Amino acid sequence: MSDTSINLDELRQRIDQLDSDILNLISERASCAQQVAHVKLAEDKDAVFYRPEREAQVLRRIMALNKGPLDSEEMARLFREIMSACLALEQPVKVAYLGPEGTFTQQAALKHFGESAVSLPMAAIDEVFREVEAGAVHYGVVPVENSTEGVVNHTLDTFMDSSIKICGEVVLRIHHHLLVSENTRRDKVSRIYSHPQSFAQCRKWLDAHYPHAERVPVSSNAEAAKLVKTEWHSAAIAGDMAAKLYGLEHIAEKIEDSPDNSTRFLIIGNQDVPMAGEDKTSIVVAMRNQPGTLHALLEPFHRHQIDLTRLETRPSRTGVWNYVFFIDFKGHRDEPQVAAVLEEVRLRAADLRVLGSYPVGVL
Numbered sequence: 026m027s028d029t030s031i032n033l034d035e036l037r038q039r040i041d042q043l044d045s046d047i048l049n050l051i052s053e054r055a056s057c058a059q060q061v062a063h064v065k066l067a068e069d070k071d072a073v074f075y076r077p078e079r080e081a082q083v084l085r086r087i088m089a090l091n092k093g094p095l096d097s098e099e100m101a102r103l104f105r106e107i108m109s110a111c112l113a114l115e116q117p118v119k120v121a122y123l124g125p126e127g128t129f130t131q132q133a134a135l136k137h138f139g140e141s142a143v144s145l146p147m148a149a150i151d152e153v154f155r156e157v158e159a160g161a162v163h164y165g166v167v168p169v170e171n172s173t174e175g176v177v178n179h180t181l182d183t184f185m186d187s188s189i190k191i192c193g194e195v196v197l198r199i200h201h202h203l204l205v206s207e208n209t210r211r212d213k214v215s216r217i218y219s220h221p222q223s224f225a226q227c228r229k230w231l232d233a234h235y236p237h238a239e240r241v242p243v244s245s246n247a248e249a250a251k252l253v254k255t256e257w258h259s260a261a262i263a264g265d266m267a268a269k270l271y272g273l274e275h276i277a278e279k280i281e282d283s284p285d286n287s288t289r290f291l292i293i294g295n296q297d298v299p300m301a302g303e304d305k306t307s308i309v310v311a312m313r314n315q316p317g318t319l320h321a322l323l324e325p326f327h328r329h330q331i332d333l334t335r336l337e338t339r340p341s342r343t344g345v346w347n348y349v350f351f352i353d354f355k356g357h358r359d360e361p362q363v364a365a366v367l368e369e370v371r372l373r374a375a376d377l378r379v380l381g382s383y384p385v386g387v388l
């Protein structure tokens with residue numbers, strides 16, 4: 026045997042030993058999580074098991090401690106899954122998302138909660154809200170804005186009629202691929218299915234590579250992937266989850282026009298989340314229609330040096346609310362400075378509702 030094979034055996038023995046150590050440590054961690062569940066139940070019989078602020082702290086700490094060679098995001102993803110499995114021991118978490126199966130929203134749900142969460146597809150954004158409000162699921166995941174296409178108005182509008190809270194956010198890099206089935210004649214693609222937003226995000230690429238193919242908009246990327254299965258001359262634009270779900274092959278990868286195309290999703294639920302250390306707050310404010318309204322609304326943020334991360338205006342759907350503003354800013358409602366701003370804005374507004382303070386997305 027050569028030297029290399031002796032080294033290989035030795036290295037594999039070391040890996041086996043390390044795996045046994047990791048196994049024991051993960052089991053010990055899981056037992057700890059089980060004990061945490063008992064403590065929570067002893068304190069409150071309706072205890073909430075999922076703790077977004079704690080999860081954010083655990084992941085950030087791991088990223089800060091990591092010395093490589095694995096990069097910090099990769100390491101955090103491994104711990105994400107360990108924590109997901111630990112939470113499932115305490116209570117399997119049920120999450121509704123904007124379906125069907127295979128959408129980017131499902132990918133976002135699993136990125137945030139890990140693979141041990143039970144994810145349930147819903148046909149529409151309001152159904153996700155309803156399921157959470159009714160207590161049929163613990164949390165919901167809905168898209169709220171895309172870096173290329175802007176805000177998802179339907180999600181914002183649904184907040185106006187709901188008492189639901191925002192418990193978290195997750196940002197997903199969106200990669201679109203041109204997909205075909207094994208029966209597709211790759212040289213004869215004359216029709217492409219996708220969601221209108223995906224067509225918009227891949228327009229330049231399509232104009233350059235498939236200028237003559239018919240572009241057929243459908244309700245989701247996953248639906249597009251499903252349709253392609255049965256048509257020999259069609260392709261779909263969709264993401265990895267849909268490709269895997271329907272067993273499709275890639276003709277071209279990452280065809281989005283903007284290399285940092287990403288979508289932000291909100292985690293909605295019924296709980297107020299304590300401070301994690303790096304938080305955001307989302308509010309909806311109704312202002313009277315009079316000169317200087319926007320200045321009056323924003324001035325306290327400027328004076329208290331609070332960083333606004335998003336401002337959207339939506340038409341009010343009642344007579345009293347002339348303008349409705351959705352505002353996201355850095356900080357938690359329990360921080361004195363944020364509480365002071367909220368009080369000032371409340372005095373100037375016709376109405377103000379805090380949709381939630383929650384940890385800034387970690388992964």
Ligand SMILES: O=C(O)C(=O)C[C@]1(C(=O)O)C=C[C@@H](O)C=C1
Pocket residue numbers: 058061062074075076077079080083107108109111112115
């Ligand atoms: O610290 C807790 O409250 C736990 O339940 C433990 C734990 C973990 O595995 O670290 C699991 C689930 C929670 O969402 C947060 C953290």
